[in-house]
Amino acid sequence: MNNLVEKCTYSPEDNKLRIYVVDSDERFDDEVRGKLKDLGFIWAPLQKLYLAHWSPKREDFCAELGGQIVAEETTMLERAEAKSERLAILAEKRASESNAYSRAAQSMREKLASGQPVLAGHHSQRRVEKQMNAVERSQEQAVNLLKTANYWLSRAEGVEAHAIKKNDVRTRMSRIDTLFKELRDYQSQINHGYSVVRLWTEISEDKSEKREKLATYWAGSYMSNSRRTKKAAPSNLYFSLSNGEISVDDAIQKAITWGHALINNPDVYRWINHTLNRLAYEISAFGRVARYSGSLSDVVIKAFARKHGAESPICVRNNDGSYTLKSSVPLPLHISDGLELTLTDEQWRDLFVDVGYEVPQAKSKLPSIINANVKSVRVKLHGNVKELDVLSLTNKEFKAIYDDFRGVRPTACGNYRVRVCLDPKSNEVYYSRNWVVVFLNDSKSHPVPESDSFIVVSEE
Structure with a gap:
């Protein structure tokens, strides 16, 4: 533990580590300063601390430097208010300096105005010109300082607005x-390791003549999974194998070892654990997750598994009503330690609550598109309700209209939708043409709905 470190803290609000330094004339030695720079820590002089976003290496360094990492005592909003106050003081100082320059310029201008007119060629002309230049410089300095003051004021307002926005529900x-995307990315690295080990194990067990060709092919190829395409072997393995530097057996062993290294990478597990903790913190702000009360199905369970990083999950319903979730590689550890998981209907609902998963609500269906042969239709168009005439067209004629000049719009009642387009039979330029409702005469005709949006005969 370094005697210059007061404490090391972590804040889940902004995901940052902070190293508080004691108020002393001493400084860190070159080695510590070099590590701080290499790890990306930034010095905040007014707060007397170093800060950086969390990472395994930074966490280890903070633990080494401060002994232990404790929770940050100040909230993001409190820090924003303190920074806003500092910026407001700075803005007030610049405004005061601006006023001083402005008063000086005004005073010199009044002295020049009350004096004797300057005569061209007189020995005092040079002195008066210098005074006028001084007035202009003072005025320019006053304007610049006022701009600086306004800048710091806007920064002060922005700091608090940023902190408030960080706690906004949508944000x-x-x-x-x-965070869920990052979780899937980290889990994908482990899943890829299992895929690599399985591939090269199958090649090692292949005793046919294709064994060498398969090893050479996959040594320089990529594997695709549900998320992205990745290397099937470590770098340069293909060249080493092609040039005869290593044997096929050695290449297979290197690839399997590399796959196990991907699976057992401690940093990846730390990132996953950290991301899960951050998710728990963020989700807790909304309170306890509501228990899913809707109809449980294999689709719901697969969507849950994919969101948490499972590799190509498969879910089947068993005869006893339970559901079994399977994957070609082990499931994420926070779900299950194995290739499959079988739970009853209620147990799946409990698991959703335990991991903070809320089943997305089904999107509301759009109103039906009505193809009715009427005189006119009242349509919501460009923020207003307009009564549009109906034009009879074929499917081919309607699709031939440029995309920007046709579409689907809701009726005035909002219960239905109709096809609309700019009148293709008008001789006027497009921006002067009227919008019309389209009746497709070669498609199925619908009965006229019971709605005042559809006008069969002209209203008198």
Whole structure:
């Protein structure tokens, strides 16, 4: 533990580590300063601390430097208020300096105005010109300082607005979605390791003549999974094998060892654990996740598994009503330690709550598109309700219209939708043409709905 470190903290609000330094004239030695720089820590002089986003190496360094990492005592909003106050003081100082320059310029201008007119060629002309230049410089300096003051004021307002936005519901939901994406990326690295080991194990057990060709092929190829395409072997293995530097057996062993290294990478597991903790923190802000009360199905369970990083999950319903979730590689550890998991209906619902998963609500269906042969239709168009005439066209004629000049719009009642387009039979330029409702005469005709949006005969 370094005697210059007061404490090391972590804040889940902004996912940052902070190293608080004691108030002393001493400084860190070159080795510590070099590590701080290499790890990306930034010095905040007014707060007397170093800070950086969390990573395994940074966490280890903080633990080494401060002994232990404790929870950050100040919230993001409190830090934002403190920074806003500092910026406001700075803005006030610049405004005061601006006023001083402005007063000086005004005072010199009044002295020049009350004096004797300057005569061209007189020995005092040079002195007066210098005074006028000084007035202009003072005025420019006052304007520049006022701009600087306004800049710091806007920064002060922005700091608090940023902190408030960070706690906004929509921002937090977006942050949760981002964390789930990161979780899937980390889990994908482990899944890829299992795929690599399985592939090269199959090649090693192949005793046919294709064994060498398979090894050479996969040594320089890529494997695709549900998320992305990745290397099937470590770098340069293909060249070493092709040039005869290593044997096929050695290449297979190297590839399997590399696959196990991907599976057992401690940093990846730390990232996964950290991401799960961050997810728990963010989700807890919304309170306890509601227990799913809807109809459980294999589709719901597979969607849950994919969101948490399972590799190409398969779910089947058993005869006793339970569901079995399977994957070609072991499931994520926070779900199950194995290739499959069988739970009853209620146990799956409990698992959703335990891991903070909320089943997305089904999107509401759009109103039906009505193809009715009427005189006109009241349509919501460009923010207003307009009564549009109906034009009879074929499917081919309608699809031949440029995409920007045709579409589907809701009726005035909102219960139905109709096809609309700019009148293709008008001789006017497109921006002057009227919108019309389209009746496709070569498609199925629907009965006229009971709605005042559809006008069969003209209203008198």
